[in-house]
Amino acid sequence: MSGRVLVGVKRVIDYAVKIRVKPDNSGVVTDGVKHSMNPFCEIAVEEAVKLKEKKLIKEVVAVSCGPQQSQETIRTALAMGADRGIHVEVSGKDYETLGPLQVSKILAALAKKEDAQLIILGKQAIDDDCNQTGQMTAALLDWPQGTFASEVSMDGAQVKVVREIDGGLETIKINTPAVLTADLRLNTPRYATLPNIMKAKKKKIANVKPADLGVDLTSRLEVLRVDEPPQRQAGMKVETVEDLVEKLRDTGMV
Amino acid sequence: MLRVFQSPPRLRTALRHLSRARPPAADPQPWFLTNPQSGALSRQLHVGADGSRSSPAAAAAAAPQRLPFSRVTVEDLAFFRRTLPGRTITDPDLVQSSNEDWLKSVRGSSEVLLRPQTTQEVSQILSYCNSRNLAVNPQGGNTGLVGGSVPVHDEIILSTSLMNNILSFDNISGILTCQAGCVLENLTLYLEEREHIMPLDLGAKGSCQVGGNVATNAGGLRLLRYGSLHGTVLGLEVVLADGQVLDCLSTLRKDNTGYDLKQLFIGSEGTLGVITAVSILCPRKPKSVNVVFLGCKTFDQLLKTFQLCKGMLGEILSAFEFLDSECMRLLNTHLKLPNPISDCPFYIVIETSGSDSNHDSQKLHNFLEEAMTSLLVTDGTVATEVSKVKALWSMRERVTEALTHDGFTYKYDVSLPVERIYQLVTDMRRHLGKRARSVVGYGHVGDGNLHLNITSAAKDPALLASIEPFVYEWTARFHGSISAEHGLGLKKRNYIYYSKSRPAVALMGNIKTLLDPKGILNPYKTLPDDLRRT
Numbered sequence: 001m002s003g004r005v006l007v008g009v010k011r012v013i014d015y016a017v018k019i020r021v022k023p024d025n026s027g028v029v030t031d032g033v034k035h036s037m038n039p040f041c042e043i044a045v046e047e048a049v050k051l052k053e054k055k056l057i058k059e060v061v062a063v064s065c066g067p068q069q070s071q072e073t074i075r076t077a078l079a080m081g082a083d084r085g086i087h088v089e090v091s092g093k094d095y096e097t098l099g100p101l102q103v104s105k106i107l108a109a110l111a112k113k114e115d116a117q118l119i120i121l122g123k124q125a126i127d128d129d130c131n132q133t134g135q136m137t138a139a140l141l142d143w144p145q146g147t148f149a150s151e152v153s154m155d156g157a158q159v160k161v162v163r164e165i166d167g168g169l170e171t172i173k174i175n176t177p178a179v180l181t182a183d184l185r186l187n188t189p190r191y192a193t194l195p196n197i198m199k200a201k202k203k204k205i206a207n208v209k210p211a212d213l214g215v216d217l218t219s220r221l222e223v224l225r226v227d228e229p230p231q232r233q234a235g236m237k238v239e240t241v242e243d244l245v246e247k248l249r250d251t252g253m254v
Numbered sequence: 255m256l257r258v259f260q261s262p263p264r265l266r267t268a269l270r271h272l273s274r275a276r277p278p279a280a281d282p283q284p285w286f287l288t289n290p291q292s293g294a295l296s297r298q299l300h301v302g303a304d305g306s307r308s309s310p311a312a313a314a315a316a317a318p319q320r321l322p323f324s325r326v327t328v329e330d331l332a333f334f335r336r337t338l339p340g341r342t343i344t345d346p347d348l349v350q351s352s353n354e355d356w357l358k359s360v361r362g363s364s365e366v367l368l369r370p371q372t373t374q375e376v377s378q379i380l381s382y383c384n385s386r387n388l389a390v391n392p393q394g395g396n397t398g399l400v401g402g403s404v405p406v407h408d409e410i411i412l413s414t415s416l417m418n419n420i421l422s423f424d425n426i427s428g429i430l431t432c433q434a435g436c437v438l439e440n441l442t443l444y445l446e447e448r449e450h451i452m453p454l455d456l457g458a459k460g461s462c463q464v465g466g467n468v469a470t471n472a473g474g475l476r477l478l479r480y481g482s483l484h485g486t487v488l489g490l491e492v493v494l495a496d497g498q499v500l501d502c503l504s505t506l507r508k509d510n511t512g513y514d515l516k517q518l519f520i521g522s523e524g525t526l527g528v529i530t531a532v533s534i535l536c537p538r539k540p541k542s543v544n545v546v547f548l549g550c551k552t553f554d555q556l557l558k559t560f561q562l563c564k565g566m567l568g569e570i571l572s573a574f575e576f577l578d579s580e581c582m583r584l585l586n587t588h589l590k591l592p593n594p595i596s597d598c599p600f601y602i603v604i605e606t607s608g609s610d611s612n613h614d615s616q617k618l619h620n621f622l623e624e625a626m627t628s629l630l631v632t633d634g635t636v637a638t639e640v641s642k643v644k645a646l647w648s649m650r651e652r653v654t655e656a657l658t659h660d661g662f663t664y665k666y667d668v669s670l671p672v673e674r675i676y677q678l679v680t681d682m683r684r685h686l687g688k689r690a691r692s693v694v695g696y697g698h699v700g701d702g703n704l705h706l707n708i709t710s711a712a713k714d715p716a717l718l719a720s721i722e723p724f725v726y727e728w729t730a731r732f733h734g735s736i737s738a739e740h741g742l743g744l745k746k747r748n749y750i751y752y753s754k755s756r757p758a759v760a761l762m763g764n765i766k767t768l769l770d771p772k773g774i775l776n777p778y779k780t781l782p783d784d785l786r787r788t
Contacts, residue, residue, distance in 0.1 A: 036640075192636070193595055194635065194636070195626070198622075
């Protein structure tokens with residue numbers, strides 16, 4: 001086995017930033033807004049680096065699809081311990097319509113090209129909440145998948161995955177090569193320490209175009225409109241219990 | 255001025271009266287029964303044959319006896335209710351929380367809480383209280399740490415909480431004018447939408463009000479970069495003790511026409527006038543903020559890192575804070591916050607703020623490389639994303655919270671020559687030995703300000719007697735300030751002489767008499783008790 005793990009990292013609007021919808025309702029404002037690595041992708045990187053530290057795999061390759069700025073996201077993964085990066089350049093209109101289907105095609109192509117043993121992704125991105133890329137990638141490659149992983153352990157050529165499901169936890173054993181998607185409780189991502197941040201600046205990030213991988217980026221989806229959730233109505237204060245009962249009657253609740 | 259402590263025999267009687275655990279039924283429960291820091295009182299109140307008190311420390315921390323102000327009558331309440339309909343609160347359950355400070359260390363026995371909405375109302379109230387000789391306790395967010403924001407006895411609480419309107423904001427000059435009751439965090443959120451920020455930031459931002467910040471000359475985390483309120487406040491509107499409205503609400507950057515009166519009120523802790531509106535100069539919101547968390551082996555290396563920082567980061571440096579390994583232990587244990595880096599004796603939080611992220615990251619990168627290769631720093635991490643920046647800042651901002659979980663806390667906030675800062679912590683540890691649970695040091699090392707905190711399982715008068723006056727004497731020996739930013743309030747009023755000379759304090763007394771002849775504004779606070787004897 002190659003011992004190589006591909007980790008997908010997505011550049012999204014930082015979760016602490018207040019989101020604003022564009023005045024023309026075509027999307028959210030991204031210009032000048034703070035972006036960072038998708039929190040679930042961070043967990044994926046952390047898991048990959050942990051596996052390498054346990055000497056269960058040999059190399060961690062961080063992949064991101066997007067414009068020039070996606071390289072910052074790859075650098076963060078490198079600072080956390082990834083060995084090298086691949087930046088798949090997608091910009092302009094193509095980037096606006098880039099979705100799980102296109103990304104999974106790219107990842108599948110790269111997995112074959114890099115002879116990957118594992119693909120680890122975040123379970124979903126916090127901007128679109130699709131939760132599809134991991135599953136689609138596995139299907140395209142015809143690989144087994146361990147999604148919503150809260151615990152991962154390698155057992156020879158197999159992977160034992162404890163999955164978080166509605167009813168509790170499910171443990172499965174799958175063969176490699178496989179696709180895993182990370183859930184919240186899989187691990188706590190490390191802070192990139194200074195020595196690693198310095199080292200990361202020297203690590204290589206390869207530049208690839210989707211066409212080189214034979215991937216067609218056409219989207220079959222069209223976003224019609226983006227709206228903010230309805231404004232929360234202000235509450236009302238009343239002076240006495242009688243007032244409260246009266247108000248409840250007025251609004252037909254009692 | 256009212257003279258209560260006129261002769262030793264009367265004082266002796268008064269103090270003996272206070273030392274009895276059960277007060278006379280007529281008096282509301284004295285505050286000091288809940289004030290841990292005067293626990294020394296009941297134990298150490300031994301009066302010698304010559305009438306002198308045997309423990310100066312106990313006397314300094316002793317409860318001030320109620321001065322002969324009038325008591326609130328039915329007619330008074332009627333006046334208040336006419337002036338502030340629906341905003342005159344006498345329900346004990348509602349007044350209760352305003353009677354007690356944030357640390358839950360002091361509690362007054364006020365029965366009236368007033369909530370004016372306009373300067374005019376504040377003026378009417380003060381004019382009335384002055385004529386009736388009723389004591390008034392101005393109160394903002396009630397987040398002060400020296401017991402200055404709550405009544406000692408039955409002073410009327412004058413809350414600015416409903417005076418929360420923003421009056422104007424000039425986008426070009428960055429000058430904000432607002433009422434005194436605006437919560438600091440709300441102002442920052444308002445300004446952020448307009449590309450600006452408040453020039454000060456502190457842990458209490460979610461509750462503290464700008465009027466209170468100005469009245470206490472609050473320092474905070476951004477002082478290093480934007481300076482103190484003495485520089486950023488451009489104008490004030492203050493209501494004086496007799497109800498007169500002093501309109502110094504200028505919005506001019508430069509105005510040298512006569513004495514700068516607003517400076518008197520900044521830091522006066524509500525004893526010279528009630529601030530009702532503030533105009534303040536706000537800086538532009540930085541486009542690029544980076545936070546660095548570093549670990550150092552020795553305090554000396556920490557100071558050298560500070561010098562390196564100033565040299566290489568220069569104008570983009572906006573905060574330089576430190577915490578020690580004991581603080582980290584408390585954060586790990588009580589708040590389950592993991593250490594972002596490896597364990598080190600000292601940790602530094604550095605923040606840079608600038609207008610160009612490329613320029614700033616380049617400078618930061620150079621600084622970090624230098625700090626690491628010169629071995630000043632043994633470990634560290636950097637954050638640019640908002641969420642990570644918040645996470646790193648919480649390592650410094652939540653130390654206060656972690657301490658409250660460690661036991662009863664004795665808090666000290668001192669200014670010292672920067673190279674002496676940590677020596678006080680090590681000396682205190684050696685001095686207290688095993689008697690204290692934790693002795694921690696953290697704070698605005700960039701401003702020469704140490705927050706020294708000591709914890710014990712429960713309030714311990716013997717431990718307190720070991721800490722005070724040791725800590726004040728130590729500070730005075732190096733010409734430091736016994737209260738760098740927290741102010742004097744109730745708890746530290748009698749320690750003023752450790753940092754200010756007698757003639758200076760006497761002049762403060764004269765100014766107080768000039769502006770508040772009846773002494774109704776926030777009595778028992780800020781100025782020492784012995785001023786009333788002269």
